[in-house]
Amino acid sequence: DAGVIQSPRHEVTEMGQEVTLRCKPISGHNSLFWYRQTMMRGLELLIYFNNNVPIDDSGMPEDRFSAKMPNASFSTLKIQPSEPRDSAVYFCASSSDLGDRVPGANVLTFGAGSRLTVL
Amino acid sequence: AQSVTQLGSHVSVSEGALVLLRCNYSSSVPPYLFWYVQYPNQGLQLLLKYTSAATLVKGINGFEAEFKKSETSFHLTKPSAHMSDAAEYFCAVSRSGGYNKLIFGAGTRLAVHP
Numbered sequence: 001d002a003g004v005i006q007s008p009r010h011e012v013t014e015m016g017q018e019v020t021l022r023c024k025p026i027s028g029h030n031s032l033f034w035y036r037q038t039m040m041r042g043l044e045l046l047i048y049f050n051n052n053v054p055i056d057d058s059g060m061p062e063d064r065f066s067a068k069m070p071n072a073s074f075s076t077l078k079i080q081p082s083e084p085r086d087s088a089v090y091f092c093a094s095s096s097d098l099g100d101r102v103p104g105a106n107v108l109t110f111g112a113g114s115r116l117t118v119l
Numbered sequence: 120a121q122s123v124t125q126l127g128s129h130v131s132v133s134e135g136a137l138v139l140l141r142c143n144y145s146s147s148v149p150p151y152l153f154w155y156v157q158y159p160n161q162g163l164q165l166l167l168k169y170t171s172a173a174t175l176v177k178g179i180n181g182f183e184a185e186f187k188k189s190e191t192s193f194h195l196t197k198p199s200a201h202m203s204d205a206a207e208y209f210c211a212v213s214r215s216g217g218y219n220k221l222i223f224g225a226g227t228r229l230a231v232h233p
Contacts, residue, residue, distance in 0.1 A: 004162070033220070033221075042223065042224075042225045042226060043209065043223040043226075045220055045221070045222070048220055056220060091162055091163070093162075093163075107153075107165055107168060108155075108163070108165070108221060109165075110155075110162030110163045110164070111162050112160075112161055112162050113160075113161075113162055
């Protein structure tokens, strides 16, 4: 398996532009997570999906952020309009709680991240 | 509510020396605990996990961690540091049972010098 695949790896955009980050989870994983990493705030969970359904979006900063998971193999995180304070590395991670000997143990596999710079 | 505190944002050791990275957790229910490692410009990789079986957990690359309920700790150790261990290490907690999200600590950056 190629692991969790994120695109783009790097994005530089201007304030006010729309940004779309993409994620392909590991095949067979039924949970997907979006995290944001910054120096100031560390790793923050933005939203997670289970079986394509958003379970907890309490970490989404504000209405400018939205996430979708139209099917088991694809998710997007959209920022519209983007602001300089959104500059961060955004990670997607997936996991499976099916067939794990310890259900709910949530071993996450992370993608390489998308580094976003908003000027 | 659950939380994780990692003591020391930066730790520096000599090659061959003991590595000790500290993690304390807070959880109102029995926790699952994890250590992840992040190398520069990469995502996080699982080092080891505790899921209420043996309290001493062995992971990859010679790392291990011991769950101590009385101290609410899950410190990460390695007997002899290698240059390749230089990275950032994250402790994380989730609730046991069912489906739950991971809460990460702030991270500890480990430097290994010759």
